[in-house]
Amino acid sequence: MNVERRTVLKGLALSSLAGIAMGSSGLGMAHSVLGARTQPALPTLALVSHKMAESVFLQGVNASPAGKQVKVQRTDLSLDFILGFEKRLRSGQPQRIIGLVDDASAALIVDLARSAGARVQWLGQHRATPLASQHRLLSAEAASGCAPQLGLSLNACGTGFSLTEQRMHGLQAPLQVSAAARNSVGSDQWAATLGYTLAALGTTSAGQAPLIARRPSPLTGNFVSFSIEA
Template sequence: MDPKRRFLLKSALASGVGGALLGAPALSRAASGLNPASSVATLLLSSDAAVEASFGAGVQAALGNGTSLRKLRADHSNLLDPAVAALNSGRPIRLIGMVDDALGELLIAQARRAGARLHWLGEHAISRGQTRHQVINSQGTQGAALELGEQLQHSPAGFALSARQPFSHKRNLDLAGKRAGRLSTRWASHLGYALAAPGAVVDSATLELRSERLEGHFVSFVIEV
């Protein structure tokens, strides 16, 4: 990805007030909470097989088979066009995803143009035996930030997590651990579950551990229209 574009995304995430990509109105509307999963169709967006087998598996486990769930993968097709069409369809829909940061930036910009509610925006960098996470979340996805923090603290790999919740009195979440253990995708599957089922206890027994390697720069999000 172009370094300038990555810098813009990092600046937006680190600002703690939404930045140019989020915009205050989108986050303030999101503060009212997520719609019940049963009342809205869900579009799951993934970068590749590794993301789908970790983050996507968590979303699938949380929603089960009784919810309208459509999956799109960037390495199989152009997912930007159908995602933008869904945002502008005029029908209630939830977009949950983890994609590479270049595509993530474009999706968030389109969501802002469509007047969507942004409940969660996270940047995840996985490399050299450690993970780094920067998150901006609404009140409805605070549990996902806590779940992510818990999983990272149980991971044998090193990590750093910074989570911010604008428009609330919640304390910022800042965690870090210096370790040299093996990287795991467990945090990603648990995050997918927590974002798809806010407030629910993550059922670890439903999350299969896969061997796909997750490495690179990703953006996770929950968007509703």
């Protein structure tokens, strides 16, 4: 794919993400792509797009009860990826697609999922710095335990964080939790916990995500996580 085509696709993807952002202005569109259907033990595909995020996120995925059955794929904005992913969504095979990717990739993935009639059970925006992380989450009933588990894990490891969760199709008040940093040892723990929790959706696991040791270069930047059921 030429540079001009990639630039156009990236622009479209960013525009789509703006439409499903976690702020109040985007909740209307987010309602249309979220669902509360659950099915256990679905074949799962994990999508990743950032080398450092991939490493930590997949540690959590691989430690989950479904880890051995999860296939991993790197994302991009190429036409080959778009056509292949669209074909997968429309295959008629029940499946779950989870991931932690950049903003542009997430916008494209969610837009394709919505067009194919898939249900987005979880959508999260994450901003990570060496000392703290921010998480703005939107979840359906099927993923109702993910945000509390993420908050408990972050609080236990002592890194600073703020977390807000909006729930769909329910009357629950938004979940809002935060804590000041007590140390920076587990600054990447959020990505591992997220990988474990999303991979374990639909199982009866009561386990915990693996603890992540301090890394020379902490995971920083903006990311989007999701769980899609097709």
